[in-house]
Amino acid sequence: MKAAVYRRFGGPDVVHVEQVPALEPNTDEILIRVLATTVSAADHRSRSRDIPAGLILPSSLVLGFFRPRRPVLGMDASGVVEKVGDDVQGFAPGDEVVAMLGSRFGGHAEYVTVKDTDAVVHKPRNLAFDEAASLIFGGLTAQAYLNRTTVQAGTTVLVNGASGAVGSAFVQIASAVGAHVTAVCSAANHELVTDLGAQRTIDYQTQDFTANDTTYDVIVDCVGNAPVDRVRHTVNPGGAVLLVAAGLRSLISAKRDARRYGITVITGPGPYRAADLQHVVYLGELGDLRPVIDRSYPFDEIAQAHRYVDTGRKRGSVVINVAEAHQTVPASTASDHRIL
Numbered sequence: 001m002k003a004a005v006y007r008r009f010g011g012p013d014v015v016h017v018e019q020v021p022a023l024e025p026n027t028d029e030i031l032i033r034v035l036a037t038t039v040s041a042a043d044h045r046s047r048s049r050d051i052p053a054g055l056i057l058p059s060s061l062v063l064g065f066f067r068p069r070r071p072v073l074g075m076d077a078s079g080v081v082e083k084v085g086d087d088v089q090g091f092a093p094g095d096e097v098v099a100m101l102g103s104r105f106g107g108h109a110e111y112v113t114v115k116d117t118d119a120v121v122h123k124p125r126n127l128a129f130d131e132a133a134s135l136i137f138g139g140l141t142a143q144a145y146l147n148r149t150t151v152q153a154g155t156t157v158l159v160n161g162a163s164g165a166v167g168s169a170f171v172q173i174a175s176a177v178g179a180h181v182t183a184v185c186s187a188a189n190h191e192l193v194t195d196l197g198a199q200r201t202i203d204y205q206t207q208d209f210t211a212n213d214t215t216y217d218v219i220v221d222c223v224g225n226a227p228v229d230r231v232r233h234t235v236n237p238g239g240a241v242l243l244v245a246a247g248l249r250s251l252i253s254a255k256r257d258a259r260r261y262g263i264t265v266i267t268g269p270g271p272y273r274a275a276d277l278q279h280v281v282y283l284g285e286l287g288d289l290r291p292v293i294d295r296s297y298p299f300d301e302i303a304q305a306h307r308y309v310d311t312g313r314k315r316g317s318v319v320i321n322v323a324e325a326h327q328t329v330p331a332s333t334a335s336d337h338r339i340l
């Protein structure tokens with residue numbers, strides 16, 4: 001099978017599509033023929049070792065110290081079940097599925113295996129494979145964080161980095177339950193985030209959202225420049241700070257900061273659970289979580305996709321069409337800046 005392989009850390013050109021040995025599912029595994037995946041911020045971080053401050057050592061345990069431990073990147077996949085192991089329940093060949101592979105990676109390949117107990121569920125029925133793939137990384141991350149706090153009608157939420165894969169999912173999921181969302185991103189993306197449900201926008205290039213008297217129930221940092229020290233005076237008593245992008249210092253001080261300031265502080269990876277992915281699929285089918293696809297690339301041009309993601313300015317997701325899909329649902333419009 002073909003896979004996008006990287007054998008050393010570095011720039012986009014370390015990634016090459018090549019032939020690798022075919023995969024065979026174990027008895028508890030599902031073999032998925034991957035039709036679409038994304039190049040995410042996590043792929044960028046892993047490949048380039050652009051790791052948040054203080055986390056290079058722990059992340060090397062997962063990613064490798066001198067060379068990549070897992071030579072195929074890709075945290076997500078949408079595709080068709082090719083084969084199932086004898087003990088697998090709930091999935092059969094031909095099923096259309098989405099999966100979050102998390103730090104096991106492997107989605108940038110023609111095939112990937114997952115356990116039936118992993119975050120793998122049937123694909124949203126109303127979305128094409130590329131559209132479904134675009135929901136997984138951001139949608140599941142946002143949902144995993146939202147599970148650990150209360151966001152409901154009337155909750156005031158500020159999302160820093162609102163136009164990225166994770167931020168755009170937060171904006172949509174919070175807006176869908178009736179929260180009042182303020183989106184922080186550059187002016188060029190204000191129309192996008194407003195369309196996704198944000199009621200207020202702040203251009204971080206001209207305005208510091210912490211430098212006024214406005215306070216919020218929940219502050220979400222998807223950029224990594226809004227630690228508790230910077231934002232605590234803008235959080236309402238009993239409110240929450242969700243540090244999706246955080247360095248070691250924020251991870252270590254989260255519990256202490258929560259006690260000291262009487263707020264909830266949530267940070268750290270995942271967890272990525274099938275039940276939450278199922279909810280993401282449900283939101284996708286309802287139209288409460290719409291695909292935001294910045295650009296799409298054919299598999300052979302995946303290095304170009306990495307190059308674009310490296311800018312740190314993508315809107316929503318950058319999709320890789322790994323194989324021609326016999327789509328059950330037609331892709332909606334053109335491939336650039338597509339919002340359903």
Ligand SMILES: NC(=O)c1ccc[n+]([C@@H]2O[C@H](COP(=O)([O-])OP(=O)(O)OC[C@H]3O[C@@H](n4cnc5c(N)ncnc54)[C@H](OP(=O)(O)O)[C@@H]3O)[C@@H](O)[C@H]2O)c1
Nearest residue numbers: 041161163164165166167185186244245268269270313314
């Ligand atoms: N904890 C976890 O489990 C977890 C899971 C997933 C991701 N993450 C981390 O979360 C972060 C966000 O991931 P992502 O996938 O959303 O990234 P992304 O899609 O690459 O984010 C790109 C967006 O960030 C915006 N941005 C860049 N600089 C900004 C700034 N100074 N202020 C506000 N917005 C800014 C850009 O908007 P403009 O062009 O408008 O600037 C762009 O739309 C990454 O650091 C990632 O590693 C953590």
